[in-house]
Structure formats: C-alpha cells, structure tokens
Amino acid sequence: MILKDRTAEELLSVKNVSKHFAGVIALDDVSFTINRGEIRCLVGENGSGKSTMIKIIAGIYPPDEGDIYINGHYYKRLTPIASIHEGIQVIYQDFSLFPNLTVAENIGINQLISSGKKIINWKDIYKTAKEGLSKVSADIPLDVTMEKLSTADRQIIAIAKVLLEDVKLIIMDEPTTALTQREIQYLFKTINDLKEQGISILFVSHKLNEVKEISDRTLIFRNGKKVLDQETKALDIKTMEYYMTGREIDTSLIAYSKVEKGPPLLKVENLTLSHGFSDVSFELRPKEVLGITGLLGSGRMELAFSLFGEMPADSGKIYIEGKEVFIIRIQDAIKHGIGYVPEDRIGEGLFLEQSIADNIVVRLIDRLASKIGLVKDRAKQDVVEEWIKKLDIKTPSSENPAGSLSGGNQQRLVLSKWLASNLKILILNGPTVGVDVGSKIAIHSLIRDLAKQGMGIILTSDDIPELMWTCNRILLMRRGRIVEEFQREQTNKEELYEHLVANNKHSSTINRVKINSKCKDSRRVR
Amino acid sequence: MKKLVNSREFVLFLILVLVSVAISIKNSSFFSASTLFDIIRSSLVYCIMAFGVLMVLISGNVDISFVAIAAMTSYSTHMLLLKLVYTGDITLYFVIAISMGLLAGLLMGFIITQFNLPIFYVSLGYMTLWYGFNLFFIGATMNFDLPEGMVGYYARFLVKVRDPVVGEAGLHISVIYLVVIAVFIWWLLKYTIFGRGLYAIGGNREVAIRTGYNVKRITYTMLALVGILAAIAGVTQSGYSRSFNPVLFMGKELDVIAAVVIGGASITGGRGTVLGSILGVMLIEVLNRGLIFAGIPAEWQKMVVGLALIIFISIPAIAEQRAKRSRYIAVPKENREE
Numbered sequence: 001m002i003l004k005d006r007t008a009e010e011l012l013s014v015k016n017v018s019k020h021f022a023g024v025i026a027l028d029d030v031s032f033t034i035n036r037g038e039i040r041c042l043v044g045e046n047g048s049g050k051s052t053m054i055k056i057i058a059g060i061y062p063p064d065e066g067d068i069y070i071n072g073h074y075y076k077r078l079t080p081i082a083s084i085h086e087g088i089q090v091i092y093q094d095f096s097l098f099p100n101l102t103v104a105e106n107i108g109i110n111q112l113i114s115s116g117k118k119i120i121n122w123k124d125i126y127k128t129a130k131e132g133l134s135k136v137s138a139d140i141p142l143d144v145t146m147e148k149l150s151t152a153d154r155q156i157i158a159i160a161k162v163l164l165e166d167v168k169l170i171i172m173d174e175p176t177t178a179l180t181q182r183e184i185q186y187l188f189k190t191i192n193d194l195k196e197q198g199i200s201i202l203f204v205s206h207k208l209n210e211v212k213e214i215s216d217r218t219l220i221f222r223n224g225k226k227v228l229d230q231e232t233k234a235l236d237i238k239t240m241e242y243y244m245t246g247r248e249i250d251t252s253l254i255a256y257s258k259v260e261k262g263p264p265l266l267k268v269e270n271l272t273l274s275h276g277f278s279d280v281s282f283e284l285r286p287k288e289v290l291g292i293t294g295l296l297g298s299g300r301m302e303l304a305f306s307l308f309g310e311m312p313a314d315s316g317k318i319y320i321e322g323k324e325v326f327i328i329r330i331q332d333a334i335k336h337g338i339g340y341v342p343e344d345r346i347g348e349g350l351f352l353e354q355s356i357a358d359n360i361v362v363r364l365i366d367r368l369a370s371k372i373g374l375v376k377d378r379a380k381q382d383v384v385e386e387w388i389k390k391l392d393i394k395t396p397s398s399e400n401p402a403g404s405l406s407g408g409n410q411q412r413l414v415l416s417k418w419l420a421s422n423l424k425i426l427i428l429n430g431p432t433v434g435v436d437v438g439s440k441i442a443i444h445s446l447i448r449d450l451a452k453q454g455m456g457i458i459l460t461s462d463d464i465p466e467l468m469w470t471c472n473r474i475l476l477m478r479r480g481r482i483v484e485e486f487q488r489e490q491t492n493k494e495e496l497y498e499h500l501v502a503n504n505k506h507s508s509t510i511n512r513v514k515i516n517s518k519c520k521d522s523r524r525v526r
Numbered sequence: 527m528k529k530l531v532n533s534r535e536f537v538l539f540l541i542l543v544l545v546s547v548a549i550s551i552k553n554s555s556f557f558s559a560s561t562l563f564d565i566i567r568s569s570l571v572y573c574i575m576a577f578g579v580l581m582v583l584i585s586g587n588v589d590i591s592f593v594a595i596a597a598m599t600s601y602s603t604h605m606l607l608l609k610l611v612y613t614g615d616i617t618l619y620f621v622i623a624i625s626m627g628l629l630a631g632l633l634m635g636f637i638i639t640q641f642n643l644p645i646f647y648v649s650l651g652y653m654t655l656w657y658g659f660n661l662f663f664i665g666a667t668m669n670f671d672l673p674e675g676m677v678g679y680y681a682r683f684l685v686k687v688r689d690p691v692v693g694e695a696g697l698h699i700s701v702i703y704l705v706v707i708a709v710f711i712w713w714l715l716k717y718t719i720f721g722r723g724l725y726a727i728g729g730n731r732e733v734a735i736r737t738g739y740n741v742k743r744i745t746y747t748m749l750a751l752v753g754i755l756a757a758i759a760g761v762t763q764s765g766y767s768r769s770f771n772p773v774l775f776m777g778k779e780l781d782v783i784a785a786v787v788i789g790g791a792s793i794t795g796g797r798g799t800v801l802g803s804i805l806g807v808m809l810i811e812v813l814n815r816g817l818i819f820a821g822i823p824a825e826w827q828k829m830v831v832g833l834a835l836i837i838f839i840s841i842p843a844i845a846e847q848r849a850k851r852s853r854y855i856a857v858p859k860e861n862r863e864e
Contacts, residue, residue: 080736096736098729100796101722109722113738120717 010069011036011169011200012057012088017066019052026052027063028224034169037198039191041215041232043206043244049224050204054171057202058090059083071168087168091175095158097146104129104142107161132160136190151296152179159190170194171202176210177296181501188214206244208237209501220244241493245465259288259472263322265456266425268307271316276302277480280316284425284456289447291467292460293500294477300460303477304429307458308340309333320424337424341414341431356405357384357398359413391446412443426450428459432466444469464496476500534790538805542812549816556819559687560695567698567766569811571759572782574704575775576803577711578752579786584715585748586728586795587645588783592756593775594656595630599623599753600760604770605664608671615675616765623757630656631753635746645749653779660772669770679765700762707755712800720747728795785810788838809834 012034019027027049034040044050055061057068059078068075070086097106108125129142138156146154155175162170176184191201191214205211211218211232218235220228220243228243264283271280277299284290294300305311307318309327318325320336327333333340351359361380384398391412395405402413432443447470451457461467467474468488476484476499484499550557575592582589603623612618637648683696715721723744726734735741764770789806791798810831817827 096733098726098733098796100729101725105722109726110737113719118719120719120722122717 009036010034011038011071013069014053014057015067015069017053017056017063017068019049019056019061019064021052025224027056030066030221030224030226032219032226032229034200034202036168036200037195039195039201039203039214039216041211041218042202042204042221043208043211043218043240044221045206045244048221048244050221051173052224053221054090054173054202054204057083057088057171084165087166088171089162089165089167089169090171091155091158091162091173093173093177095154097154097158097161099147100145102143102145103133103140103149103157106146106157107132107164110161111164128164129160132164133157135163136160137186152183155179156183156186159187163190163194167199169200169202171204173204174206175203176205176207180295180297184210207501208240208244209497211240212237237497238494260286262286264319265321266307266458267317267319267322269317269319271303271306271313271318273299273302273306273311273313276306276311277477280477280480280482282475282482284458286454286456287451288473289451289457289459289471291471291474292458292477293462293464293467293474293496295462295500298477299480300477301429302480304340304427304458304460307333307425308338308427310340337422339423339426341426341428351402353401355399356388356393356395356402356413357381359402360384360387360398412446423455425456425458428457428461430461430463431459432461432463462500464493464500467496468493535799535801535805538789538802538809542805542809545809545812545816549812549820553819553821556816558689558695560689561815561819563687563695563697565808565811565815566701568815569807570698570700570704571763571766572778572785572807572811573804574707574755574759574762575782576786576789576807577707577800578755579782580711580789580791580798580800580803581715581724581748582645582752583783583786583791583793584724584728584795584798585744586731588793589645589649589749589752590779590783591634591649591652591656592752593777593779593782594653595627595753596756596760596763597772597774597776598630598656598660598760599626599757600764600774601660601669601770601772602626602664603761604669604764607673608669613674616679616761619676619761619765620758623761624754627753627755627757628750629753631750632746634753635749638749639742639745657773657776665772667772670768672768676765677768680768698766700765703758703762707758708800708804714751715800720744724748725796728792728797781810782807784835788835 010033013031014033015031017027017030018025030049030053042050042053052061056063056078059080059082062077068078070078070083070088073086075082101109104122104126106129108128111128112120112125126142133140133142133156136156136159138153138160140149140153140157146157149157159172159175175187179187188210191203194201203211203215212235215232218228218230218232218240219226220240222244228240262285265286265288266284268283269281272278280299280303282290292300292303302311306313307327309330309332312328318327320338325332325336327336327338330340351362354362357380361383387393388395388398393405393409393412395409402410405413428447431447444466447457447459451472459467459470471488473488474486474491474496475482476486476496486496486499546556555561575596578592579589600619600623603619603626606622607618634645634648634652637643637652638645680698681696682699684699684701685697687695689695713721715724719739723734723739723741726737726739727741727744731741760774763774785806786798786803787793787806788809789798789802789804791803813831813834814827817830818824822830
C-alpha cells in the first residue's frame with residue numbers, strides 16, 4: 001500500500017504560502033508536502049495558481065507569506081540556485097533547450113558546465129547524451145539540431161537532460177501536452193522507475209485520466225486555494241473534476257444561441273493539407289458555435305490555420321454563403337469576413353507596445369479614415385470607448401500600451417480587434433489558454449453573445465468544459481480527420497474526455513456520426 | 527560525405543571556384559599565382575577581423591566598432607614608438623597594440639555587462655569614440671615614418687614564385703598568422719565552454735543563463751578577443767601599406783560583417799563557422815578583384831557584390847522558413863496516416 005508514505009520522510013513541505021500579483025491573489029494560504037519517492041499530482045484549471053506554485057518551489061518567485069522546507073532545511077525565500085542545489089529540477093513547457101545545437105550537446109553540456117571544466121571532450125558529451133537518452137528509452141539521433149525535431153522529441157530530450165542531474169524532485173509542467181499516447185506510456189514508465197529510485201515527482205496537469213493513472217496523491221488548486229489533498233486511489237475522475245471546476249456549472253442555464261436553419265454560412269468540402277489533415281468536410285451555420293477538438297497533432301490547429309489562409313489547403317473546396325471562395329492568403333480570409341484569434345495572444349495577436357486604442361482600431365482603420373486617408377480622431381475615440389466598455393477591459397486609459405494589461409484583458413482586447421471589424425466567421429484557437437477563471441467565463445459568454453448576433457464561430461480547443469459551455473456542436477479530429485461529431489445536448493464532459501483521449505482503435509458508438517468521405521473528387525484550390 | 531556536400535562551406539567553395547574559373551576564361555591573366563597571393567594578402571586582415579565579427583554574430587549580437595579599435599591600436603602604438611625612437615621590428619608593435627586592443631575590448635565588456643546594453647548600441651558610439659580619439663589626441667594625418675626594422679616587412683615572403691606578368695610574386699609571411707589564428711578560433715568555438723557558450727547564448731540567451739553559462743564572462747572574453755584580433759589586423763595592414771592611418775578601415779565594418787554573413791553566420795545568432803567566414807571574405811575579394819579583370823566597370827562592382835550578399839542571405843532564410851512551416855504541421859509519426 002501507498003500508506004507507507006505517511007511515515008516516509010518529507011522531501012518538501014510548503015506551509016501557508018500566499019502570493020499576490022498587483023492585488024490579485026494567485027495563491028492563498030497553501031500548504032502541502034511531498035515525500036521521497038512519491039508521485040504527486042497538482043491539478044487545477046488555468047489560472048488556479050499551479051504555475052505560481054511551481055515558480056515558488058523553483059525559487060523564481062518569492063512567496064509573500066509562508067515557509068518552505070526542503071530536505072529539512074528552512075527557507076523563507078528560495079533562490080533558483082538553492083532550489084537546484086536541493087535537487088529540485090523543473091521541466092518547463094518551453095523545455096529549456098537550444099534550438100541551434102545538437103541533441104548531444106543539449107543533453108550533455110550541463111554536466112560539463114557543472115564539472116567546472118573549460119575544455120570540451122566531445123566523446124564525454126556523446127557518452128552522457130547516450131546515457132541520458134537510454135534513461136528515457138528514446139531513439140533519437142545525437143547529431144541533429146534541436147530545431148529539426150518534433151515537439152515530442154524535444155520533450156523527451158528535456159526529460160533526459162534532467163534525469164542526468166542529481167535530482168530529488170522533478171517538477172513536470174504539463175508534460176504530456178505534446179506527447180502521443182505511446183510516448184505518454186514511456187513517460188509514465190520512466191516516472192515509475194524514478195519513483196523506485198526514491199526520486200519524487202510533482203506532475204502538474206489538468207488531464208485527470210493521466211493523474212488517476214500515475215499519481216500517489218493528488219492535490220487540487222482552485223482560484224489559488226488548495227481544495228483537495230488526498231490519496232489518488234480513493235478518488236474518481238468525477239470527484240476530481242468537481243473539485244477542479246468548483247460547482248458543476250448548470251449548462252441548462254446557459255443561453256445558447258439557436259442555430260438558424262437554412263443555408264450554411266461556411267461549407268468545407270474535402271479539405272486536405274498534406275501532413276496536416278485530410279478530407280475534412282463540415283458546415284457552419286449562422287449563430288452557431290462549432291467546436292473542433294482533438295489531441296495535439298490531430299490536425300485541428302492546421303485546419304484553423306488553413307481556414308484563415310495562413311497554411312492554405314492543398315485541395316478541397318470552401319464555400320461562404322453558398323459561393324465558392326479561394327483562401328490562399330490571410331488577406332483572402334479577411335476579405336471574406338473571416339477573423340482569427342490566436343492562442344498565443346501575446347505573440348500573434350497584439351501590438352504590445354502600441355496603445356490599447358490603436359490595437360482596437362487596427363482592423364477597421366480603413367473605415368475610420370477620411371477621404372484623404374487621415375484617421376478621424378473623433379470617430380476613433382467613439383469606437384474605442386464602445387469596445388472597451390463592451391468587453392469590460394480594465395484600464396485607466398485607452399492610451400496605455402496593450403502590454404500593460406493582464407492576460408485576460410489582453411485576450412479580450414485581441415477579440416475586440418477582430419470583433420470591431422464586422423466579421424461573418426470568427427475562428428478562435430484555444431481562446432482561454434492561460435487565462436484566469438474570471439476572464440474565462442467572461443470570454444465564454446462573449447463568444448455566445450457574438451454567435452447570437454449572427455456570427456458563425458469555430459472554436460478549436462482541447463479544453464472540454466470550455467467546449468461544453470460554448471459550443472452547439474463539437475467535431476472530434478484524430479489523425480487529421482474528423483472522426484466523430486457530438487451535439488452538445490446529447491453528450492457530457494465525461495464522454496468527451498473519454499473520446500478525446502481514446503486510442504485510435506477505441507470505438508464508442510454514442511452519438512457517433514460517420515462523416516462521409518466518399519467524394520474523392522478533390523480539386524486543387526486554385 | 528553527403529553532409530559535406532550539403533554544407534554551406536562546400537557550396538561557397540564551389541561558387542568561389544566557379545567564379546574564379548569564369549573570370550579566368552574572360553581574362554586568363556587572372557589565373558595566376560600572383561593574383562592568388564594578392565587576393566590572400568588583401569583579404570587576410572579582413573579574415574582576421576571577421577573572426578571577431580563571427581564570434582559576436584554567433585552570440586546574437588552585432589559589433590561595428592572593431593575597425594576603430596584596429597585604427598586606434600595601430601596608430602597609437604606607432605606614434606608612441608616613434609616618440610620613443612624605436613628602431614626594431616614589428617614584434618613590439620604587435621605586443622603593444624594587442625595589449626591596447628585587449629583593454630579596449632575589456633572596457634567595452636565592462637560598459638555592456640555593467641549596464642546590460644546590447645553590443646550594437648554601444649558599438650555605434652564606441653566606433654566614433656576611438657576614431658575621434660585618434661584624430662584628437664594622436665594625430666590627424668597619415669604617417670609614413672617607419673622604424674628601421676619595419677621597412678622591409680611588407681616584402682617578407684614565405685614563398686616566392688616567378689610570374690610571367692609581374693616578374694616575381696610572393697606569399698606574405700602574415701599568412702601564418704591567419705592559419706594560426708583560424709585554427710585557434712576554430713578550436714575555441716568547438717572545444718571550449720567559452721565557444722559553446724557563444725552558440726548557446728545566440729541560440730537562447732535565457733536558457734544559456736539557466737544552464738549555467740557565465741554570460742558575463744563570455745561577453746568579456748569575446749570582446750577582449752575582438753579587440754585583440756582588430757589590433758593584429760590593424761598592425762598587419764599598416765605594415766603592408768608602410769603607413770599608419772588614423773582612420774584605418776573606416777567604412778569597412780559592414781563589408782566584414784557582410785562577408786561573415788555570406789559565410790553562413792546568422793545575424794540573429796547561434797550559427798557560423800570559421801571556414802565559412804574565411805570563404806565569405808575570399809568570395810567578396812574575388813568578386814571585387816575579378817570583376818576588374820573581367821572588365822566590368824567599377825560602378826557595377828558594388829552592385830554585384832550587393833546582389834551576391836542579398837542572394838546569400840536569402841538562401842538560409844528561405845530554408846529556415848520552410849523548416850518552420852514543416853515544423854508547424856509536424857504530426858507525430860504514429861499519428862500520421864499513410
């Protein structure tokens with residue numbers, strides 16, 4: 001039994017830790033322990049305080065209040081070096097790798113640096129790298145550069161690298177997001193091996209089935225508070241979900257838009273992009289929110305990119321309001337009234353240095369311009385004020401740079417940028433990734449409001465509650481194809497979870513609609 | 527073997543050969559030992575400075591002040607030794623100039639690490655500063671008074687050959703410096719923590735810090751080396767031309783950077799090789815010189831060199847874009863349907 005952990009030695013103890021950011025509570029009086037050789041899971045929705053906790057343990061953020069004990073040593077304020085010294089290693093989602101260097105160097109260089117040597121023996125580096133890779137049973141060539149590898153391989157390398165250090169606790173931040181089922185099984189096997197060696201793991205995730213499978217004890221955060229700390233054996237996924245999301249949201253109360261009968265707003269036929277997706281056909285009606293979900297590599301992102309002209313499809317047809325259109329460039333998509341809100345709002349969606357006002361009007365600058373091409377200041381001001389109010393963006397002045405806003409407000413600002421420009425179709429790619437719970441709900445109701453006004457919305461996401469709260473219909477993609485279709489009223493979160501993570505061979509029949517793919521006549525777009 | 531053929535250095539070498547052959551066909555006098563020696567000699571100092579530029583580019587920075595350091599160190603050393611009525615050979619010139627270059631590099635390192643500034647910004651001022659220093663404190667005119675031991679330096683040859691056109695042509699002794707320095711820098715870049723640190727910083731500075739590279743020390747070392755290399759190039763060039771110039775190499779900084787970029791270094795950091803840099807400098811030199819031989823007017827030369835630069839810069843950029851695109855849509859292997 002895992003009960004032996006009760007008497008086991010504590011590796012890490014966090015006591016009454018609180019942390020605020022600019023008045024917002026990120027962590028509120030959190031205490032927990034991690035024992036030696038224990039697999040601990042930290043679960044929570046985006047914005048629940050998981051990342052803040054990781055950063056406090058790694059010594060990056062000092063806590064406002066509270067104490068930390070590692071290996072019996074007391075720390076009021078931990079530094080990154082002290083944390084590493086105590087044997088704590090974090091695998092961040094960015095993997096901490098050098099894109100321009102080889103696999104061998106990425107894995108092997110740490111040991112060389114910590115040994116204090118100044119001259120490099122490449123044989124040693126290759127030996128270390130081989131050793132590291134053997135620890136994760138991965139077969140990756142040692143002399144290719146990192147940038148040529150897939151995300152999954154990079155993740156494996158990041159793990160291999162950490163395993164070479166003298167670690168006592170490995171913190172993995174959403175380690176399975178980028179991995180396929182088989183690689184996840186590798187990872188879990190490795191994690192169990194490490195546990196045998198007495199190494200502790202803090203596994204941060206929101207994939208509850210994985211948590212259930214791997215962890216000894218589960219810790220659930222919600223809105224910065226610890227809401228559950230219990231042995232995983234005694235938990236089922238439903239309970240975890242309940243604690244993770246708080247009270248079950250009664251979906252019957254949500255005012256979904258009624259989808260209009262009649263001709264589809266957007267019709268996609270046999271759309272194919274090599275290495276992306278194939279033979280994708282679906283329709284989107286006015287006032288409809290259509291969810292597209294699937295695991296990483298399922299092709300959902302590529303599909304969204306294609307519809308927006310960023311990665312034009314190789315073949316297939318796209319109709320908007322019954323007319324065939326060609327979307328080869330982003331400008332084509334914009335011309336046809338398609339908008340796109342990216343997941344990485346900071347990287348892709350905003351001019352962070354520019355003012356909030358300028359970010360709002362950037363898409364409709366043509367309409368605001370007078371005949372000689374000058375922007376009418378008054379008109380601009382009106383539009384800006386209208387949208388700031390409509391989206392509830394909290395800022396003292398619309399002239400502040402967009403970068404000064406919090407994550408949720410930035411996301412709403414990106415939305416406004418598109419919404420202000422009279423779109424027919426809006427594609428949202430993971431609209432609430434990294435957004436706090438409050439903003440999340442606001443964004444969801446905004447999405448539904450937009451649909452009600454007649455817009456057709458495509459929402460790609462792997463966040464099941466999000467899909468349930470916003471979509472009328474959900475398409476599931478796997479291996480680049482649409483494999484199932486769910487009507488929201490006839491499905492539930494559990495079923496969606498199950499189908500999302502199911503293996504390819506897995507077949508369930510409820511609500512399953514085979515998407516026809518008989519039409520082989522795929523003409524090239526243009 | 528395939529790797530070799532695909533490497534940028536090999537492609538550059540091939541182009542270098544092709545260009546040389548093409549020019550030789552147009553004008554057979556291009557194809558001679560004297561031309562070869564001449565090209566080596568005139569590109570040599572640029573190669574030496576290019577190694578400094580290479581290191582800075584690999585680290586993801588740009589520095590333009592090295593030319594001014596070359597001018598300051600060589601000219602100040604010369605004027606100082608003239609005052610002391612020095613009569614010996616070039617060795618003492620090197621010793622003093624290298625020390626000055628080292629100090630100038632360290633001072634720049636201090637400014638950059640202390641105030642956490644990008645090298646490019648500082649180098650803008652640093653360049654003007656040292657040219658100004660020369661003109662204001664040391665002297666504003668070219669100086670042709672050489673100490674006795676230096677007079678014959680320009681004609682100290684390693685190898686001499688008979689040449690039908692110019693009579694006798696020689697490979698200057700300074701080619702030894704180039705070989706020694708090139709091997710040393712190659713070794714630094716490949717086999718030392720300092721060298722790998724440059725690539726790491728250029729690849730991802732944040733991760734480099736997290737990994738434990740001493741970014742400060744690497745920056746100091748790099749800039750000290752840039753100073754030293756500039757000093758060597760300055761003294762060597764002055765030795766060749768038998769004159770010391772307070773504004774030596776002025777305006778040449780971008781040519782050297784361009785050559786290193788042609789040689790495969792990335793302006794955004796993390797990439798570049800010693801061999802590539804040498805070939806880049808040589809290619810520009812061959813183009814410059816060869817176009818004269820081929821009878822192309824001087825006005826056109828600049829254009830041709832400019833075009834070559836644009837072409838060479840766009841090749842890796844296009845390749846990178848393709849790679850990025852294929853990465854974007856990379857589907858894990860087992861998820862891919864045949």
